[in-house]
Amino acid sequence: MGNENKINWYPGHMARAKRLLGDQLSRVDVIIELCDARLPFSSRNPDLIKMGRNKQRILLLGKADLADPAETAKWVNHFKSEGLLACAAIDTRQKAKTVLQLIDKAAQQAVERAADRGIRKTVRAMVVGVPNVGKSTLTNRLHGAPIAKVGDMPGVTRANQWVKITPYLELMDSPGLLWPRLDDPLAARRLAYIAAIRDEVLDTDALAIQLLEDMCEAAPAALNDRFKIKDPSLRGVELLDAVCKGRGFLMKGGVCDYDRACAVVLDEFRGGKLGRITLEKYHPRAERSEAGRDIPAGPETPETADSTEENDPEE
Ligand SMILES: Nc1nc2c(ncn2[C@@H]2O[C@H](COP(=O)(O)OP(=O)(O)OP(=O)(O)O)[C@@H](O)[C@H]2O)c(=O)[nH]1
Ligand SMILES: [Mg+2]
Secondary structure: OOHHOOOOOHHHHHHHHHHHHHHHHOOEEEEEEEEEOOOOOOOOOOHHHHHHHOOEEEEEOHHHHHHHHHHHHHHHHHHOOOOOOEEEOOOOOHHHHHHHHHHHHHHHHHHHHHHHOOOOEEEEEEEEEOOOOOOOHHHHHOOOOOOOOOOOOOOOOOOOOOEEEEOOOEEOOOOOOOOOOOOOOHHHHHHHHHHOHHHHHOHHHHHHHHHHHHHHOHHHHHHHHHOOOOOOOOHHHHHHHHHHHOOOOOOHHHHHHHHHHHHHHHHHHHOOOOOOOOOOOOOOHHHHHEEEEEOOOOOOOOHOOOOOOOOOOOO
16 A cells, blocks of 8 residues: 555546436435444545535444444534534444434425425435445345345445335435545555455555554554454564464465465454454544545544654555
């Protein structure tokens, strides 16, 4: 990930998907933006925020079961205080009812206006977000049966899909969208950790090492538990060596199996096996303005303001 600027994380189909999403906007009453609770700032696509500006909007922090609940609560409060009509943290696979209530709330005015004219309105909502956050899972959950294809990699949904949820509610699942100028390398790296960017365009070995290094700072105890890394001051390939030895990822002659170690490190982080970790901790300076990505993400904690991110040699 050292050469992030050369990575093609915005494949051709996304430009088209964005256009096709825009074509559906006029039909839609409510936009449900789904981001990842582990990355509440950087997993929000500024293009999608802009697109939804004149609509009733719901923001859901999905995969909340994988994030630190205290941090998630702070982010939800923050987004609510920013004036978002509705915001909630969910495990996308679970709470359909909460989401249905939020949609009702968001569509209430439009429904009442139609009722005044004697019409029972069919509410149309679209689910949008970066890849792999759980849009199709949510769609299936609301529908009550698997109708949208789901997978643990980005780019599974390739086309908009309208689904009937109730006789008076229709929902559109959409392909995950990134934005063309993903020029914050830290955000790009974290989006890669949560598998919002395709592994195929990344150097996954380097990514796994960076993830281990970040976890040495953020969750040293979990690293020791999971990978037997007793010394969180280790860096680079020494960290991978420690994982291989700690977990027995050794080939003939005791040679470290780096490929296996890297794959396991990424998989286990993504699956929450290192615990519930929020990559972007809430800090008042980490606010995103609704106008776009014009306020930079703040430091992880106020105390480390000048150390963690700026001193990263990869950046
Ligand atoms: N732990 C956890 N996993 C989830 C949650 N929601 C979805 N998943 C998993 O995340 C993966 C991606 O889910 P999808 O519903 O395909 O995501 P998507 O946003 O539709 O992805 P694209 O279509 O590729 O943009 C799947 O393996 C789901 O089982 C959640 O709330 N918690
Ligand atoms: Mg999908």
